[in-house]
Every structure is written in C-alpha cells, then in structure tokens.
Amino acid sequence: MKLRIATAALMVAAFSLPAFAADEFYVVQDVKTKKCTIVDKKPTDTSMTVVSPSGTIYKSRTEAESGMKTVKVCTSN
Numbered sequence: 001m002k003l004r005i006a007t008a009a010l011m012v013a014a015f016s017l018p019a020f021a022a023d024e025f026y027v028v029q030d031v032k033t034k035k036c037t038i039v040d041k042k043p044t045d046t047s048m049t050v051v052s053p054s055g056t057i058y059k060s061r062t063e064a065e066s067g068m069k070t071v072k073v074c075t076s077n
Contacts, residue, residue, distance in 0.1 A: 024058070025038055025040055025057070025058040025060065025063070026040075026043070026050050026052065026057065027050070027051055027052040027056075027058075028051060029049050029051045029073060029074065030047065030048060031048065031049060032047070036071065036074035038061060038064045038068060053070075053071070
C-alpha cells in the first residue's frame, strides 16, 4: 500500500513539474563576445550579465525577444 502511494505521488510530481519549469526568461549578454541572448535560467556565473532594464524577468520567450530589441547594448551589436 505504501509503495502505491509513493508511486502515485512521484507520478503526480513528474507530470506537474514541467508546468513550473520555464516561466522566467532573462535577456543576458556574454561578457567576452558582447552578444545578447535569451535564457530561461538566471545566470549564476560571471560569463553572462543580465542586461534587461532593472533586471526585468519576462514571462514568455516572445516577451523577452521584444524586450531585447529595446535594450541599448543589444541593439548596438
């Protein structure tokens, strides 16, 4: 019985986890190449810098793409 409950709980977690996955997008710039890209995780190393205004977190990739067009360091490349 305990095994069934544990299996059911794991299955529910496995199916609901992707729903919470990529709902944050950041406009970042590579420090060396100065190229801007969109990522779905906040950069933790120093090779990438968040360049969106005031560290804006976008809810969709298309929203981030539109935001990237307004970032001055990304449009000057």
